[in-house]
Amino acid sequence: VNCRSDRTNICVAIREQQNAGYLPDGTTRLSREGAPLRHFMGCSTFAEATVMPEIALAKVSAEAPLEAACLFACGLSTGLGAAMFRAPVEPGATVVVLGAGMVGLGAVVGARLQGAGRIIAVDLSEERLELARHHGATDTWSGGADVVERVLEETGGFGADFTFEATGDVSVMRQAVEAARMGWGQACMIGVAGRGETLEIVPRYLITGRHVLGASFGGVRGREQVPKLVDRYLAGDIDVDSFISHRLPLDRVNEGFELMHRQDGIRSVITFP
């Protein structure tokens, strides 16, 4: 069971479109004391037993400890997938990752696995930036209004080959677009914005050759690709343990939510026997 601050936001986005919270047949199979409960993200992982659509399942290596494997269920895979599948980073490329929470850190790892030449991670927290360095960031910057100027300065005025937005703030999304390279830069949105907010793009950035794209779950095909990502963890390519900041038993689950709201740590994992 994996508490993830971005899951809630993503859920809102998906629910808008798919009326999630119910199984594909429109029913709910969960109840508490007779009252129907909806399935969070179609799963409801805090239940002891649950009915899930078969397509929601992926078979991962039995060798993978569940404490680590659970992180691949969303945030980590979202970041990895964005840099590996949705906007595949090219060897030697310059990459900027805006936001170094779970999703952004996943993108840092993905960029490293793809052979990026330079990975600039931007965040407000020095602790997160340290973690980004541990995972392969070559440069770490404290975020601010001058990010675009700094990226341009450091890239001969052109911008980065790939930028990844992992905060969900539309003004940071705009920075991701404007920091992407003239000619071929790709700006990939993986953070989830608040309802009603819009990303403003000066069309000239498009006309002069940038791509703007995005993904939910990093464009990862869950059933096929999550098991492969877990295998890379087992092969030692991804230090998943470093993302687990807290471990809590199920009866302290509400503490996990508090930690999440305080942005204390990257991930709290709920365990039960």
Place this chain on the structure above:
Amino acid sequence: VNCRSDRTNICVAIREQQNAGYLPDGTTRLSREGAPLRHFMGCSTFAEATVMPEIALAKVSAEAPLEAACLFACGLSTGLGAAMFRAPVEPGATVVVLGAGMVGLGAVVGARLQGAGRIIAVDLSEERLELARHHGATDTWSGGADVVERVLEETGGFGADFTFEATGDVSVMRQAVEAARMGWGQACMIGVAGRGETLEIVPRYLITGRHVLGASFGGVRGREQVPKLVDRYLAGDIDVDSFISHRLPLDRVNEGFELMHRQDGIRSVITFP
């Protein structure tokens, strides 16, 4: 010599970045009665003789009549290139082209040459829509606020595989994004917006899999690809003559500008002996 309404706008955009109007070495080689004149788009085609950078030249087939070949210098190639090179339309795809001036009509032709299954052209002018049908549009709609809803209705709620924006109006650009297909739709901006205007994108459209991109000159590599496009005209694949609405001698060049401002016809070609 080719009068094109979009050339002026594109020039503004390029000039902002490259300080165009001068040759790459920063000089001007044109003058009138001793006063220096700048090179329009690095060429200044209304001069009887001009110095141009070698990279600005493309060698086209000697068989191509100049009256038709000149249209490949910008607007027509911009539309063709967007649908053929920048966002290459796939065989059988559903395509929406917003705006049926020279650039949009070029995109209609490009989509047809790529084997699109359905090409929906949208414009306010019935005359232009008729021309769009002549060039391969399978559906022609009078533009309006309901374009996105209509595209969704006609595509099972999903949107078009490719959309091309060829008006330069940022609200139409937004329609192009929102009419692109969930999962993989590409929205390609080829119109040039006014200075200071921004395209507003609801990030959810990106998260759910759409690409937003753009191109100047349709992403066409002038020297290599313009000659090939001219060859397709000579092979009978592109009815260029149908785009030439007026032919004027050089001493009536100002009439050409008036026709352009009135949006009278698609292109006026200036001839001189």
